[in-house]
Every structure is written in structure tokens, then in C-alpha cells.
Amino acid sequence: MFLGLCSFSRLVLWFAAFRKLLGHHGLASYKFLWCLCLLAVMSLPRQVWTLPYKIGVVGPWACDSLFSKALPEVAARLAIERINRDPSFDLSYSFEYVILNEDCQTSRAFSSFISHHQMASGFIGPTNPGYCEAASLLGNSWDKGIFSWSCVNYELDNKNSYPTFSRILPSPIRVLVTVMKYFQWAHAGVISSDEDIWVHTANRVASALRSHGLPVGVVLTTGQDSQSIRKALQRIHQADRIRIIIMCMHSALIGGETQMHLLECAHDLKMTDGTYVFVPYDALLYSLPYKHTPYQVLRNNPKLREAYDAVLTITVESQEKTFYQAFTEAAVRGEIPEKLEFDQVSPLFGTIYNSIYFIAKAMNNAMKENGQAGAASLVQHSRNMQFYGFNQLIRTDSNGNGISEYVILDTNWKEWELHSTYTVDMETELLRFGGTPIHFPGGRPPRADAKCWFAEGKICHGGIDPAFAMMVCLTLLIALLSINGFAYFIRRRINKIQLIKGPNRILLTLEDVMFINPHFGSKRGSRASVSFQITSEVQSGRSPRLSFSSGSLTPATYENSNIAIYEGDWVWLKKLPPGDFGDVKSIKSSASDVFEMMKDLHHENINPLLGFFYDSGMFAIVTEFCSRGSLEDILTNQDVKLDWMFKSSLLLDLIKGMKYLHHREFVHGRLKSRNCVVDGRFVLKVTDYGFNDILEMLRLSEEESSVEELLWTAPELLRVPRGSRLGSFAGDVYSFAIIMQEVMVRGTPFCMMDLPAQEIINRLKKPPPVYRPVVPPEHAPPECLQLMKQCWAEAAEQRPTFDEIFNQFKTFNKGKKTNIIDSMLRMLEQYSSNLEDLIRERTEELEIEKQKTEKLLTQMLPPSVAESLKKGCTVEPESFDLVTLYFSDIVGFTTISAMSEPIEVVDLLNDLYTLFDAIIGSHDVYKVETIGDAYMVASGLPKRNGSRHAAEIANMSLDILSSVGTFKMRHMPEVPVRIRIGLHSGPVVAGVVGLTMPRYCLFGDTVNTASRMESTGLRQRHRGDILADWEKRLHKAASCAPTSGQSWVGPWPATSGDCSLPKKKSRKAVGEKQAIRSKGLQDLNLLLVRQWKSSLQFNKLFYLGKKL
Structure with missing residues (x-):
């Protein structure tokens, strides 16, 4: 202007x-x-004298090298120059361009797109399909056209909702569905690389295919490492009936490393033998050269060349000239810098060029028609267009969407060139044979699916009546909702009671704890002040411990002490910042989940949570008190001599504790050496976990941390507001690396850098260069130094997990345990001779093998029987007066076996009974045997457990029945597995039968009765009579009412008639004796039931009372 x-x-x-x-x-x-x-x-x-029209080319051009190889600026400049020189265009507008970088993360890409509002008159893009709908709505409100080649959603074709959106190329999903319909491949799997743009592309592709009614078995993401790729391919292989695998990532033919590794790994797994067809998704977005175009990546990589035989490349037809030929001609004419080689440019270059020409053609039509160039007018006048683009013919339909032709390219394992096999006409959505058949590995394509998947108005339901299936689903849904509602109500009631009452209460008050001030040290109530005796006791060779006389402790208040006594033990209180906590109910509703998670953490290297103190407006976390103080205290105490074995023992304890926390999906977020405490046995325990979560749940603002507190925080968290409070798994690994530096040099973080803490934080936030501590090599083994450097890597994804750290750390000590006792033994063993070392080594090997043998024997026979057989003694049959037996079998097992292969039947039984074996491990029961589909368990033998056998079997039976409800057969997941259960109590005789492969067998009518209970029972039901003996005992208890001065303490009276009382008495039982006198025999029964309520579950007592 x-x-x-x-x-x-x-x-x-x-x-x-x-x-x-x-x-x-x-x-x-x-x-x-x-x-x-x-x-x-x-x-x-x-x-x-013309008005400018600026076109914004939106894409992730800076995200990776392959997107940048599209050369968007060169393509846009070439198109604009040709358009402005073309006399056929209307002279009222001149075109300009601007390159707009799309953020690599979808969440930030949309916000960056909004910031480009004023920078362009129309947009080509977005390239990321994750926010196409939102961008199209914004374009409508801005009155700016959105012209995209990569958007997937079919709803964008609705011009009433999205009047300013237009497709330059046909929808990639339409092309895929057309090809899949022709070959009858309905079952698909989608796999993407781990870049965010491809992850969202894969999700949108899967959603679009499912909207067509096509089953997408799996949607997976993989990295470039072979282990991740192998796991993803194995999941695809395990999925049901997948025929076509859509690869959302850069094509291997234009330099895509992930796709190359994927196909090589698929070749190793025998997945390129014709079972699957692999389709590169990105080739749908441009015209891939194929006419007389050899690909060096196929020529130089024989494995990839063989694997590519299973790949079908679907790309835009290039008409007369290939992309490379068109690019070379432009370079010869001087329109493109000569330094650019055509084979170093991505074919996406041509798509960008065509998109700009598309907009220019649409504007030219609009200006000739009515002289208006609004966004909606541009889209309207892009209908029924046809022009020759960079190297292919561009056509649109009556809706303004592209209908360019596509071509299916194929190769065989001997060639490194692609050739055309079929042409995909997107105007008719039909395939035309090109004269060269597709060479499928194995000589034939993957097996076709049922035609009903592609037939309109039909539903493929696999032989099940849809109405019946819907009714079953509705019934199950109602039942599930009812069960969940009832369980939620019960849980709320239990949690409300457990919050402040009972032995498992969570909230503690001043009535539960007594604050104290131990008189030692200068720092009252600090962890450092309670570790003052370490020096003298370690140097004297004694096991350090703290001992205090009653006169050394004085009562204190919660304001001036962090140490208290709770249930006779010393505890430490981590106080939260002051705030408005409200009442107990408000605390429970906001942080109950965090409370329960922290309460359930139990590990020898995790400082256990005992509860939460809440009284007088103060809230604190109550944990065990560790007498040695924190790791920081030990490191700063120079009187404590620490050799490398001592240090590695502490580090290994820290690794195991953090490994456990991360397995429980728990981010620490505040890991420091002062948050690692050491108990009297020199076992390191992680503490202060969950602190950030509690602050978030209670909506408390943490007091401003000092700069020194941030030295353990990962750089990526320092750059994010409130990042140090949120934390991350990778951030915990970085903090562990800083602690390793502290332990190695026995100094503070970055102690060797001689810089103030604020300067260190500034350098950490703004690399390069990457700023890290420097540890001299003489302070630790080289492999430990290398591990430390891996843990503080600048890229969070390059840091190892604590599982990997644990495995590496074990190799440093060659599998030997690293604790303080072992260190002392090694100091003594250096005076032993080589012969003693050899004897000990052989003895250890013998002991290990002996333990293996004994473990195997005890898995086959009861421990007592195994001991007798090892001694060569005859195992005498043993009679048991009262046990409870469990029998179960699979309903319809014969039918399932007839419909299954033998190996599938074995897998079914192995999976089911492995599940049962895992359940019985938490109950006092003994697995007798499995015969076919029968499963037999007993309680009360070979180890007698008094009167608990019925409760143990009943609990186990309920757990098994519950687990069967979610069990799925691998080969028939749609067929539910149902079992029958029989239970019975009574006497049995047990003994070992045979000398060769001896078996522990049970004999008696009780066995037969329990078996009949099972065989005549109903599916998914228990049938049994385990309460008859309890009825006899209860009546016997009534006849043995205690006389004056007597009371029962202990188990129920036996049925043999012995009414003698135990010697011990309890005040509670004496009080109940007086109630028995006053209320009579009926009240005695109720009191006995109450006295045993802790031994039996509520459902069993309910049926017991009902039977009495």
C-alpha cells in the first residue's frame, strides 16, 4: 500500500x-x-495497485527434520511467484505468504494457532489433526478460510457447521476405507511413533474407522527402541483377527527411522509373511515418486527390502511427471535455489504448493463471479475445480473437497523400486486394475473378513442376536451399577467410622499423642539432634542406638516440638502450612483418597505413615521416628566413617524405596537427602512422600521455599510454574542423582561448583551448556558415576526408571547384598584363607540348591510329610476330627473342550488355576490336587487351625467366585467361564499313597459329600454344609455356662463335652459372665457370637444366626 x-x-x-x-x-x-x-x-x-492476500502455511516445521525437509517457505514462494505472474488470475489481489510454526504438543499447538489470528487472511493447515475442529470453528468466527490436507473428522465436510473449511485432498480415511472395502479387510490396528502429532493422528484415524463400523483392535504408540517396538508388535499379534496395520509415522522411504525399525522388527517376528498388510499413513498426504525412482534405503538394507514386500503404499497419483522431475525442472529454470537436491526434499513440498494454488484458484473464481473474497465465498467457489498442480491433477467435487486419484504402489523383496498396481478413483470410490498384480508374501493376500462389515444397514454381531446381546448388556449394566452403588455406600460408611474411631483410625488428636522434648543437642525436636550418639558407638564397634531415661524427657506442646509418643512409640510429625482445614468431614471429602493410598504403603524402605494429626488448627503427617536422623545428618557428621560399601547400602535402600513408590504410581516430588531417614539398624527409609498431594487436596499454599531447597529439583520442573510442587517420575530420578552426588563426595548439592544457589538455579533453567555437579572419579566406581550421569540427563525421557537403576546397581555388586552387616563381615573375611572362601562358596551353592529342592518338595507335599519322607520315615495316616473341604469344577467344560484345541484347553486350565493358586495364598488353606477341571482345597489340615477352617474356606470361596467373574479365556474371550462350588465340613483321614510319585490323599465320607455338593450345585453358586458343627458347638457352649468367678477366654468349647476353662481370665469376659447370669441362655449365644465376630466375616455370622 x-x-x-x-x-x-x-x-x-x-x-x-x-x-x-x-x-x-x-x-x-x-x-x-x-x-x-x-x-x-x-x-x-x-x-x-492490487490488494494483498496473505496465506499462512501452518505446520510443525521445526518439530523434526523430516517436516522441515518439506521446505514450506520455498514451496510457498514458488507458488506465489507463479500465481502473481499468471495472467489468467484476477488482477484485484496479489498473494503473499507467511510460514507459521505449529507447536509440537497438540495442547500448545492450538493456542499458538490462536495467536496467528492477525497474521494471515487464510490458513493452509493445520497439519496436526488433533485440533482441526476447533481451528475450523475459529476460522468461521474470524471469516478466514481453513484449507487442510490432513484433517480426518468427517463432520468437517458439513458445510452448514463448518462453512469456511475445505479439503485440498480427499479425506485419508475415505481412501483407506475404499481400499479396505475392495480387499475385504475390516479388522485394523493402528500404531504410531511417540511424537505428539502422530499420536493424535493415530487416535483420530482409529475413531474415524470405528465411525464407519470397522473394528479397530488396538491403537498403540511406540518409540524407536527395539524393545518398545517389539512389545507393540506382540500386542498386535495377540489381538484378534487384525488384517491391516496402519503406521502413523514418517515413511521409511523418506527417512523415517521409526518405521524402518518397525518393519525390521516385524520381519524378525515373522509378521511380514503375508498375515498382515502394513500401510504407511503419511504417504496419503502427498505424491510419493515411483516411476523409475530407485530408493537407496531399500537397496542398502536387505532386511527392510524383504519386509517392504508386506507394505502397500497408497499415495497421490503423479500423472506425467514425478515429484522429483518437477522439482528438478523448477531448479533448472532458476525458480528454486540450485543448492537444493531433489532427493533431500520431502514430497510434502508439492502438497504445500498445490494448497496455495488451490486458494488462488478459488479466489479467482470468486472474484470473477461476484467480486467477493470472504472465507465462505472462497470455499463455495472451490467446488468443481480442476487444475494441474506441482506434478499432479487437482480436482474437487460439488462440495469443494478434493477427489484426486490415488495409486497403490507395491514392490517385492528383490526390487528397490515401486510400481503401480491399482488406481483408486475417489470420485467413484472404486479401484481400477493397473496391469501389474500385487505381490503378497506367501502368494496370497491376508484372509478377507465378512462382507457385512462394509454393507450398509447391516450389523456384524458374530452369531449373537443383537436384541439378546443388548438385553444382556443392559442387565449387566444395571447389576453393576447396583453393586457399585451398594459398595460405595458401604465404603463411605466404613471410611467415616475408620476416620476417627477404631484401631485403624486415620486422624489423631491430642488425646492420642503426647508431645515431648528430649533433652539433648542444641536443636530441640530436630532429626539432627537425636543422632548425637552415632559417632562414639560406630567407632567403638557397637550397634548404635538411643537410650533415654525417664528424666531426660519433658512434656512439650505441638507448637515447639515435632516429636511425640503415640501408643508407646516415638513418632515424628511433619507439620503442614497453616490454613483453613474446616471440620473432619471437609478434610475427608477432599483428601481421603490420598490418605488411604499413603496408609496402604508398606515397605521396609518406606517410612510408614501412622496417621494424620489434626487438632487445635494444626495438621501434621505422623510417621515413625528414626533415631539416626536423616541421610543429610549422617553425611555432614565427619566423625562417622563411611566406606563405599556403607554408601552403596544406603543408596540401594533409597533405590528400593523409590522403586516401590513408583510401582504404586506415587510421585514423591520432594526427594532430598533430608527426606531420607535412617533407623537404628542403619536402614534408610524414604519419608515426606505424598506431601505435595496433600497440599493440593487441602488447597493449601506452601510457604515460599528457599533457593537451596530447589537444588534437588529437575530443570524441566524449575522452568514450569509450580513445577517443583507437582513433581514427576523423571524428576524423582533427577533428585536421586543429586543425592548420589551428595553421598559420593559427602557434601551438599553442587558443593564443588563454588557458586551461590541462585546462580546455579539460573544456569539449570537456561541451558546450554548443561550445568551439573562435577564428581572426581576417585569418589566412586566408574559405573556408578555413569549411572549418576544417566539419571540427571537433560531430557527427561532419557533418564532410566528406578527398575532399571535397581538392576544396574545390583550388577555393580555382582548380586551381593549391600548392607552394613555384610560390610563388617567383609572386613573380617579379608583375614580368611582362600580355602575358607572356597568352602563357603560351595556351601552357599549347596544351600541354595537344597532350598530349591525343599521348596519344590513342599509345593508337592505338606511340609510335615515332606520332612518325614526326607528322613526316610514312613508317613503314618493321620485322622482329623473336623476340616472343611472345597470342590469346584468348570460348568460346561466338556462343551468348551469339544470346541477348543487341546493346547487351548491346557492354556485355559493353566490360566484359571494359576488365578486360583494366587488367591489361596492369602488364606489358611491347603491345595490338595487338581484333576482335569476339578479343583480341591482343604482347611484344617495338614496344619490344624482350630475352628477357623470354615471361615478360611468360605472367604477363599468368595474370592475365587469373585475372580471368576472377570476371567476371560484367551481363545474365546466372549464366552464367560462359570464354576460350581461345593463345601462341606467333617472328619477325614489323610495319608501318603505310593512310593513312586507319592501323593497326599484324603479319605472319608466328607470328601464324597463335598464332591457331591459340587457336582449337584448350580453355576456361580456355593453349595455346602459347613455350619452343622458350629451349631453343635454353640449348643455345647450354652450347656457349659461358666459358674461364679469363671470366664471364657479363647476358642469355642469343643464338641467332645469338655467344659474346662482356660487358666487366663479377662476383665471383658468376666463382665460378660455377669450378663450371662442376668439374661439367661439366649443372651449367652449372642455374647458368644459377638466375642467371635473378629474371627468370621459378617456374611457367615449372618447365616449362622439365621440357622440357630
Whole structure:
């Protein structure tokens, strides 16, 4: 516009000069002057007198090298120059371009797109399909056109909802569905690389295919490492009936490393033998060269060349010239810098070029039609267009969407060139044979699916009546909702009671704890002040411990002490910042989940949570008190001598504790050496975990941390507001690396750098260079130094997990335990001879093998029987007066076996009974045997457990029944597994039968009765009589009512008639004796039931009372 104003001013000056020169020479002179001005105006460039239309090219051009190889600026400049030179275009507009970088993360890409609002008149993009819908709605509100080649959602084709959106190419999903329909491949799997743009692309592709009614078995993401790729391919292989695998990542033919590794790994797993077809998704977005175009990546990599035989490449048809030929011609004409080689440019270059030409054609049509260039008008006038793009014919339908033709390219394992096999006509959505058949590995394509998947108006339901299936699903849904509602109500009631009452209460008050001030040290109530005796006791060789006399402790208040006594033990209170906590109910509703998670953490290297103190407006976390203080205290105490074995023992304890926390999906977020405490046995325990979560749940603002507190925080968290409070798994690994540095050099973090803490934090936030501590090599083994450097890597994804750290750390000590006792033994063993070392080594090996043998024997026979057999003794049969037996079998096992292969039946039984074996491990029961589909368990033998056998079997039976409800057969997951259960109590005789492969067998009517209970029972039901003996005992208890001064303490009276009482008495039982006298025999029964409520579950007592 400025140029236009300047030129207009010059014209005015010319006009005045000519007028003065000509003077009064008449009308002819004026006519001559006007003609001269008109010629001057016509000689000006078009940009001077036309309005500019700026096109924004949106894409992740800076995210990786392959996107940048599309050269969007070169492509846009070439298209704009050709358009502005083309006389066929309307002269009222001139085109300009601007390259707009799309953020690599979808969540931030949309916000960056919004910031580009004023930078362009129309947009080509977005390239990331994750926010196409939102971008199209914004384009409508801005009155700016959105022209995209990568958006997937079909709803964008609705011009009523998205009037300013248009597709430059046909929808990639339409092309895929057309090819899948032709070959009858319905079951698909989608796998993507771990870049965010491809992850969202894979999810959108899967959703679009499912909207067509096609089953997408799996949607997976993988990295470039072989282990991640192998796991993803194995999951695809295990999925049901997948025929086509869609690879959302850069094509291997243009340099995609992930796809290359994927196909090589698939070749190793025998997945390229014709079972699957692999389709590169990105080739749908551009025209991949194939005519007389050899690919060196196939020529130089024989494994990839063989694997590519299973790949079908679907790409835009390139007509007469390939992309490389068109690019070379442009370079020869000087339109492209000569330094650019065509084989170093991505074919996406041509798509960008075509998109700009698409907009120019649409605007030209709109200006010729009505002189308007609004966004909706551009989209409307992009209908039924046809023009030749960079190297292919571009066509649109009546809705303005692209209908360009595609071609299916194939190769075989001997060639490194692609050739055309079929043409995909997107106007008719049909395939035309090109004369060359597709070479499938194995000689034939993957097996076709049922035609009903592609038939309109039909539903593929696998032989199940849809109405029946819907009714079953609805019934199960109602039952599930009812069970969940009831369980939620019960849980809320239990949690409400457990919050402040009972032995498992969570909230503690001043009535539960007593604050104290031990009189030692200068720091009252600190962890450092309670570790003052370490020096003298370690140097003297004694096991350090703290001992205090009653006179050394004085009562304190919660304001001036962090140490208290709770249930006779010392505890430590971690106080939270002051705030408005409200009442107990408000605390429970906001942080109950965090409370329960922290309460359930139990590990020898995790400082256990005992509860939460809440009284007088103060809230604190109550944990065990560790007498050695923190790891920081030990490291700063120079009187404590620490060799490497001592240090490695502490580090290994820390690794095991953090490994346990991360397995429980618990981020620490505040890991420091002062948050690692050491108990009296020199076992390191992680504490202060969950502190950040509690602050978030209670909505408390943490007091401002000092700069020194941030030295353990990962750099990526320092750069994010409140990042140090949120934490991350990778951030915990970084903090562990800083603690390793502290332990190695026995100094503070970055102690060797001689810089103030604020300067260190600033350097950590703004690399390069990467700023880390420097540890001299003599302070630790080289492998430990290397592990430390891996843990503080700048890229969070490159840091190892604590599982990997644990495995590496074990190899440093060659599998030997690293604790303090072992260190002392090694100091003594250095005076032993080589012979003693050899004997000990052989003895250890013998002991290990002996333990293996004994473990195997005890898995086959009861421990007592195994001991007798090892001693060579005869195992005498043993009689048991009362045990409870469990029998179960699979309902319809014969039918399932008939419909299954033998190996599938074995897998079914192995999976099911492995599940049962895991359940019985938590109950006092003994697995007798499994025969076919029968499963037999007993309680009360070979180890007698008094009267608990019925409860143990009943609990186990309920757990097994519950687990069967979610069990799925691998080969028939749609068929539910149902079992029958039989239970019975009574006497049995047990003994070992046979000498060769001896078996522990049970004999008696009880066995037969329990078996009949099972065989005549109903599916998913228990049937049994385990309460008859309890009825006898209860009546016997009534006849043995205690006399004056007597009371029962212990188990129920036996049925043999013995009414003798135990020697011990309890005050509670004496009080109950007086109640028995006053209320009579009926009240005695109720009191006995109450006295045993802790031994039996509520459902069993309910049926017991009902039977009595």
C-alpha cells in the first residue's frame, strides 16, 4: 500500500511538470498528457495497485527434520511467484505468504494457532489433526478460510457447521476405507511413533474407522527402541483377527527411522509373511515418486527390502511427471535455489504448493463471479475445480473437497523400486486394475473378513442376536451399577467410622499423642539432634542406638516440638502450612483418597505413615521416628566413617524405596537427602512422600521455599510454574542423582561448583551448556558415576526408571547384598584363607540348591510329610476330627473342550488355576490336587487351625467366585467361564499313597459329600454344609455356662463335652459372665457370637444366626 501511495504521488508530480511545460498549447496537449499518465499506471507492477492476500502455511516445521525437509517457505514462494505472474488470475489481489510454526504438543499447538489470528487472511493447515475442529470453528468466527490436507473428522465436510473449511485432498480415511472395502479387510490396528502429532493422528484415524463400523483392535504408540517396538508388535499379534496395520509415522522411504525399525522388527517376528498388510499413513498426504525412482534405503538394507514386500503404499497419483522431475525442472529454470537436491526434499513440498494454488484458484473464481473474497465465498467457489498442480491433477467435487486419484504402489523383496498396481478413483470410490498384480508374501493376500462389515444397514454381531446381546448388556449394566452403588455406600460408611474411631483410625488428636522434648543437642525436636550418639558407638564397634531415661524427657506442646509418643512409640510429625482445614468431614471429602493410598504403603524402605494429626488448627503427617536422623545428618557428621560399601547400602535402600513408590504410581516430588531417614539398624527409609498431594487436596499454599531447597529439583520442573510442587517420575530420578552426588563426595548439592544457589538455579533453567555437579572419579566406581550421569540427563525421557537403576546397581555388586552387616563381615573375611572362601562358596551353592529342592518338595507335599519322607520315615495316616473341604469344577467344560484345541484347553486350565493358586495364598488353606477341571482345597489340615477352617474356606470361596467373574479365556474371550462350588465340613483321614510319585490323599465320607455338593450345585453358586458343627458347638457352649468367678477366654468349647476353662481370665469376659447370669441362655449365644465376630466375616455370622 505504501508503494502504491508513493507511485501515485509521483504521477501527480509528473502531471504538474508536464502541465507547466506544455503551458497553453491547447486541448491536444492535455490529451497527450492523459495518455502518458495512463501508460505510466499500466506499467506499474501488479503489487502496487492490487490488494494483498496473505496465506499462512501452518505446520510443525521445526518439530523434526523430516517436516522441515518439506521446505514450506520455498514451496510457498514458488507458488506465489507463479500465481502473481499468471495472467489468467484476477488482477484485484496479489498473494503473499507467511510460514507459521505449529507447536509440537497438540495442547500448545492450538493456542499458538490462536495467536496467528492477525497474521494471515487464510490458513493452509493445520497439519496436526488433533485440533482441526476447533481451528475450523475459529476460522468461521474470524471469516478466514481453513484449507487442510490432513484433517480426518468427517463432520468437517458439513458445510452448514463448518462453512469456511475445505479439503485440498480427499479425506485419508475415505481412501483407506475404499481400499479396505475392495480387499475385504475390516479388522485394523493402528500404531504410531511417540511424537505428539502422530499420536493424535493415530487416535483420530482409529475413531474415524470405528465411525464407519470397522473394528479397530488396538491403537498403540511406540518409540524407536527395539524393545518398545517389539512389545507393540506382540500386542498386535495377540489381538484378534487384525488384517491391516496402519503406521502413523514418517515413511521409511523418506527417512523415517521409526518405521524402518518397525518393519525390521516385524520381519524378525515373522509378521511380514503375508498375515498382515502394513500401510504407511503419511504417504496419503502427498505424491510419493515411483516411476523409475530407485530408493537407496531399500537397496542398502536387505532386511527392510524383504519386509517392504508386506507394505502397500497408497499415495497421490503423479500423472506425467514425478515429484522429483518437477522439482528438478523448477531448479533448472532458476525458480528454486540450485543448492537444493531433489532427493533431500520431502514430497510434502508439492502438497504445500498445490494448497496455495488451490486458494488462488478459488479466489479467482470468486472474484470473477461476484467480486467477493470472504472465507465462505472462497470455499463455495472451490467446488468443481480442476487444475494441474506441482506434478499432479487437482480436482474437487460439488462440495469443494478434493477427489484426486490415488495409486497403490507395491514392490517385492528383490526390487528397490515401486510400481503401480491399482488406481483408486475417489470420485467413484472404486479401484481400477493397473496391469501389474500385487505381490503378497506367501502368494496370497491376508484372509478377507465378512462382507457385512462394509454393507450398509447391516450389523456384524458374530452369531449373537443383537436384541439378546443388548438385553444382556443392559442387565449387566444395571447389576453393576447396583453393586457399585451398594459398595460405595458401604465404603463411605466404613471410611467415616475408620476416620476417627477404631484401631485403624486415620486422624489423631491430642488425646492420642503426647508431645515431648528430649533433652539433648542444641536443636530441640530436630532429626539432627537425636543422632548425637552415632559417632562414639560406630567407632567403638557397637550397634548404635538411643537410650533415654525417664528424666531426660519433658512434656512439650505441638507448637515447639515435632516429636511425640503415640501408643508407646516415638513418632515424628511433619507439620503442614497453616490454613483453613474446616471440620473432619471437609478434610475427608477432599483428601481421603490420598490418605488411604499413603496408609496402604508398606515397605521396609518406606517410612510408614501412622496417621494424620489434626487438632487445635494444626495438621501434621505422623510417621515413625528414626533415631539416626536423616541421610543429610549422617553425611555432614565427619566423625562417622563411611566406606563405599556403607554408601552403596544406603543408596540401594533409597533405590528400593523409590522403586516401590513408583510401582504404586506415587510421585514423591520432594526427594532430598533430608527426606531420607535412617533407623537404628542403619536402614534408610524414604519419608515426606505424598506431601505435595496433600497440599493440593487441602488447597493449601506452601510457604515460599528457599533457593537451596530447589537444588534437588529437575530443570524441566524449575522452568514450569509450580513445577517443583507437582513433581514427576523423571524428576524423582533427577533428585536421586543429586543425592548420589551428595553421598559420593559427602557434601551438599553442587558443593564443588563454588557458586551461590541462585546462580546455579539460573544456569539449570537456561541451558546450554548443561550445568551439573562435577564428581572426581576417585569418589566412586566408574559405573556408578555413569549411572549418576544417566539419571540427571537433560531430557527427561532419557533418564532410566528406578527398575532399571535397581538392576544396574545390583550388577555393580555382582548380586551381593549391600548392607552394613555384610560390610563388617567383609572386613573380617579379608583375614580368611582362600580355602575358607572356597568352602563357603560351595556351601552357599549347596544351600541354595537344597532350598530349591525343599521348596519344590513342599509345593508337592505338606511340609510335615515332606520332612518325614526326607528322613526316610514312613508317613503314618493321620485322622482329623473336623476340616472343611472345597470342590469346584468348570460348568460346561466338556462343551468348551469339544470346541477348543487341546493346547487351548491346557492354556485355559493353566490360566484359571494359576488365578486360583494366587488367591489361596492369602488364606489358611491347603491345595490338595487338581484333576482335569476339578479343583480341591482343604482347611484344617495338614496344619490344624482350630475352628477357623470354615471361615478360611468360605472367604477363599468368595474370592475365587469373585475372580471368576472377570476371567476371560484367551481363545474365546466372549464366552464367560462359570464354576460350581461345593463345601462341606467333617472328619477325614489323610495319608501318603505310593512310593513312586507319592501323593497326599484324603479319605472319608466328607470328601464324597463335598464332591457331591459340587457336582449337584448350580453355576456361580456355593453349595455346602459347613455350619452343622458350629451349631453343635454353640449348643455345647450354652450347656457349659461358666459358674461364679469363671470366664471364657479363647476358642469355642469343643464338641467332645469338655467344659474346662482356660487358666487366663479377662476383665471383658468376666463382665460378660455377669450378663450371662442376668439374661439367661439366649443372651449367652449372642455374647458368644459377638466375642467371635473378629474371627468370621459378617456374611457367615449372618447365616449362622439365621440357622440357630
